[in-house]
Amino acid sequence: MSNPAPRYIDTHTHLDFPDFDADRHQVLADCRAQGVARLVVLGVLRDNWSRIWQLCSSHPQLYAAFGLHPVFSHQHQPGDLVALRDWLAACISHPQCCAVGETGLDYYVTDADRDHQQTLFEAQLQLARDFNLPVLVHVRRAHAVTIATLKRYRLPRAGIIHAFAGSPEEAREYYRLGFKLGLGGAATWPQALRLRRTLAALPLDSLVLETDSPDMAPAFLAGQRNSPTALAQICHELAQLRNESPTQLANACLQNSCELFGWAPGDVKV
Numbered sequence: 001m002s003n004p005a006p007r008y009i010d011t012h013t014h015l016d017f018p019d020f021d022a023d024r025h026q027v028l029a030d031c032r033a034q035g036v037a038r039l040v041v042l043g044v045l046r047d048n049w050s051r052i053w054q055l056c057s058s059h060p061q062l063y064a065a066f067g068l069h070p071v072f073s074h075q076h077q078p079g080d081l082v083a084l085r086d087w088l089a090a091c092i093s094h095p096q097c098c099a100v101g102e103t104g105l106d107y108y109v110t111d112a113d114r115d116h117q118q119t120l121f122e123a124q125l126q127l128a129r130d131f132n133l134p135v136l137v138h139v140r141r142a143h144a145v146t147i148a149t150l151k152r153y154r155l156p157r158a159g160i161i162h163a164f165a166g167s168p169e170e171a172r173e174y175y176r177l178g179f180k181l182g183l184g185g186a187a188t189w190p191q192a193l194r195l196r197r198t199l200a201a202l203p204l205d206s207l208v209l210e211t212d213s214p215d216m217a218p219a220f221l222a223g224q225r226n227s228p229t230a231l232a233q234i235c236h237e238l239a240q241l242r243n244e245s246p247t248q249l250a251n252a253c254l255q256n257s258c259e260l261f262g263w264a265p266g267d268v269k270v
Helices: 024-033 047-060 081-091 114-130 141-152 168-176 193-201 228-242 246-261
Strands: 009-012 036-042 062-066 097-106 136-140 159-162 180-183 206-209
Touching: 009 159, 009 180, 009 206, 009 246, 024 036, 024 159, 024 228, 036 047, 036 097, 036 228, 047 062, 047 081, 047 228, 062 081, 081 097, 081 114, 097 114, 097 159, 114 136, 136 141, 141 168, 168 180, 168 193, 193 206, 193 228, 193 246, 206 228, 206 246, 228 246
Parallel strands: 009 036, 036 062, 062 097, 097 136, 136 159, 159 180, 180 206
Antiparallel strands: none
């Protein structure tokens, strides 16, 4: 008897972006054909929450996270946090509302107001606590501050560190806090030497898969739009870097994602 085909969960995608307007339905059909059973679509601005929710209402394989992205902190208005609380309150009872995010800290943006980012981040961590949801965290050049902030909040359901590219020591800190580490196409690039070394040593029970599509294309899609249809091949290449079978990595990431989002693995079907 043959083993069942691996199933995948893309824990971080922006399928609502205009990049997918021309072929979104086909992308989702191709995802199903390749075993991508569920996709989490993340909010970045107040203006795109309703678009995400409409998509999820039309496609049962899509799940929604709502948040205020740090890169757009200059666009977020004081009333947006109140609106986010109201939005979560309205959606929380629906099974396709699964997380708070995308939130976090981004110190790569040189002209960013770090105090404002911190205020937004902490407010969204409090919302994750209040609504008992995991949080999906964006971090660039801000691991130390992010870890310190997460230690103060100690969220019961923790969350995911999106596109993890930190050190082994930072990975251990997140792991101790209960966070999963999101891995996508970045490590498929040969020049990502430090990330590839770190990836090989990460505990299997700390990992989840993601694409961040349409951004962060893997090396095999260089110069092209990234897509959740690339997830199986990303998994295959990451498994090679970790010296384990693609099925082993896929099954572990599925289990880890289900544990985080409170899903039964048996219910995750293509």
